Amino acid sequence: MPSYAFNRSGSPPGDHRSRLGGPCNIPIILFTLCECSPERLPCLVEYLKATQLFPRPYPRFTSYLYKVYETIPPLVTSWYTIWAKVIVIVATYRRVITLLNRESLRPCGADLSPNVVEQLDTTSTTTGPDIRRRMLKGRRDDVSNMADFSRVLGVSIQIVCRGFIRYSRHNLPPESRLPEHLEILKSLPVKLLTQLEIPVLAFQETEIYDIHCPRCTGALNFRNHGSRNDWVWVRAGTEDMDGALRGRLPAKLVALFKTQTTDARIECAASLAFSL
Amino acid sequence: MRRLAGVQFVRGVNSGRISDVHSLVTIQMKEDAREITVVDIGTIIGLAHLIPVGERRWIVNSRIDKRTFNEVY
Numbered sequence: 001m002p003s004y005a006f007n008r009s010g011s012p013p014g015d016h017r018s019r020l021g022g023p024c025n026i027p028i029i030l031f032t033l034c035e036c037s038p039e040r041l042p043c044l045v046e047y048l049k050a051t052q053l054f055p056r057p058y059p060r061f062t063s064y065l066y067k068v069y070e071t072i073p074p075l076v077t078s079w080y081t082i083w084a085k086v087i088v089i090v091a092t093y094r095r096v097i098t099l100l101n102r103e104s105l106r107p108c109g110a111d112l113s114p115n116v117v118e119q120l121d122t123t124s125t126t127t128g129p130d131i132r133r134r135m136l137k138g139r140r141d142d143v144s145n146m147a148d149f150s151r152v153l154g155v156s157i158q159i160v161c162r163g164f165i166r167y168s169r170h171n172l173p174p175e176s177r178l179p180e181h182l183e184i185l186k187s188l189p190v191k192l193l194t195q196l197e198i199p200v201l202a203f204q205e206t207e208i209y210d211i212h213c214p215r216c217t218g219a220l221n222f223r224n225h226g227s228r229n230d231w232v233w234v235r236a237g238t239e240d241m242d243g244a245l246r247g248r249l250p251a252k253l254v255a256l257f258k259t260q261t262t263d264a265r266i267e268c269a270a271s272l273a274f275s276l
Numbered sequence: 277m278r279r280l281a282g283v284q285f286v287r288g289v290n291s292g293r294i295s296d297v298h299s300l301v302t303i304q305m306k307e308d309a310r311e312i313t314v315v316d317i318g319t320i321i322g323l324a325h326l327i328p329v330g331e332r333r334w335i336v337n338s339r340i341d342k343r344t345f346n347e348v349y
Contacts, residue, residue: 134317136279153282159312163282167314196281200322212323216281231324234283234315243292244301250324250336251283254312258277 136256138194138215143257147186152218153255161185191258194220216253229253281320282312289333298335305332 143149146164150157161182168178179185194217199209214230215222222228230253237247289302303326326334 134279134320136317155310155312159310160282163312163314167280171316196317196320198320198322214320214323231326232283233321233324234285235319235321236285236315242288243290244294244338245288245292245336248321249285249288250303250326250334251285251313251315253281254284255282256280256317257282258279260277 134199135197136193136195136258137197140192140194143190143192145186146188146190149190149192149255149257152192154219155254157182157186164188189260192218193256193258194218196253196256214253216256218255279317280314281317282314284309284311285313286334300338301336302329303334303336 140152143152146160147157150160153160164178164185165180168180172178178188195213195215198212198214200212202208202210214232215228216230217227218229219227231250232253233248234251235247236242236249236251239246241247242249284305286303286305289304292301294301309332325337327337329335
C-alpha cells in the first residue's frame with residue numbers, strides 16, 4: 001500500500017497530488033476514494049476488466065483522475081458521493097456506460113448530489129460495445145432553420161429538402177419521419193457546425209485512437225485562407241459493393257449539422273399554423 | 277437531436293476496381309454534383325486522402341496511412 005491516505009473523516013483535502021501521487025494504482029485509488037468495503041473492490045475491478053472499462057494505459061487515466069478529483073467539492077460530507085462520481089467518471093472516460101445504478105450506490109443514509117443522480121439516471125446499467133463518440137464542434141450562429149441552412153450553403157431549398165426526405169424515408173422509423181411538405185421543412189430547426197472529431201484506430205493499434213478532424217466551413221474562410229470542405233470516407237453500403245472500396249465511398253463534406261426529427265414535426269406544423 | 281452531415285458522393289471509375297497501372301482506385305464526381313446526400317455522422321469513418329488527376333477525377337490513396345505519408349513526404 002502506498003504511504004498516502006485520505007482523510008476518512010471527509011475533511012477538505014489539501015494537496016491532491018501529494019496524496020494521490022506516488023506509485024499508486026487504480027484499484028487503490030478507487031478503494032481510497034470510495035472507501036468501499038474491501039470485499040467489494042475486487043468485484044468492481046473484475047467488473048471493470050471484464051467490461052473493458054478498466055482504463056489503459058494506467059498513467060493516462062491516473063492523470064485524468066487527478067483532474068476529476070480536483071472537481072470534487074472541498075466539503076464533501078459523504079464518501080459515497082465521491083464513489084458515485086468516480087464510477088460515473090470511469091464510465092465517461094471510456095465513453096461507455098455506468099457500472100452501477102443509483103440504488104446500488106445508495107447505502108443507508110448516503111446522499112448523492114443531484115447532478116450525480118442525474119448522470120446515473122441517464123446512463124444504462126447494461127454493458128455495450130466501446131463506441132467512441134464522434135463530436136461536432138464549431139457552431140455557427142447564422143443558421144436556425146432549414147431555410148437559413150439552404151441560404152448559407154448556397155444550395156436551393158428543393159435540393160436540400162430532397163436530401164432530407166430521402167434520408168427520412170430510408171433511415172427513420174415511420175413515426176419519426178419528417179414531413180414532406182416544403183413549407184414545413186423550411187422551418188425545421190437546424191444547427192450548423194463546422195468541425196467533426198472522429199476517433200480512428202491508429203495504424204496497427206487496437207486501443208490507441210487518432211482523432212481525425214474533418215472540417216466543413218462552407219463558403220467561409222478557414223484561418224484566413226480559402227474555405228475548407230474536407231473529403232471523408234463514408235460507409236455507404238455492404239462490403240460486396242463498389243469493388244475494392246468495399247462499400248466505403250469517399251465523399252465531400254457539404255455541411256455538418258444537428259436537427260430535431262421527432263418533435264420537430266409537431267413544432268414545425270404548429271409554427272406554420274400560427275403563421276397562417 | 278440527430279447529428280447529420282450533408283455530403284456529395286462520388287462514384288468509382290471502372291466499378292471501383294483497382295487500376296492496373298497504379299493499383300489504386302480512381303473516382304469521379306457524379307454527373308449531378310449538386311445533389312446532397314444526408315447521412316448520419318456515425319457512418320463517417322475518417323478523413324479521405326484523394327489525389328486529383330484531372331477534371332473532377334481523383335485517385336484514392338488507400339495504400340499507406342497518413343502518418344507514414346507525412347513522414348515520408
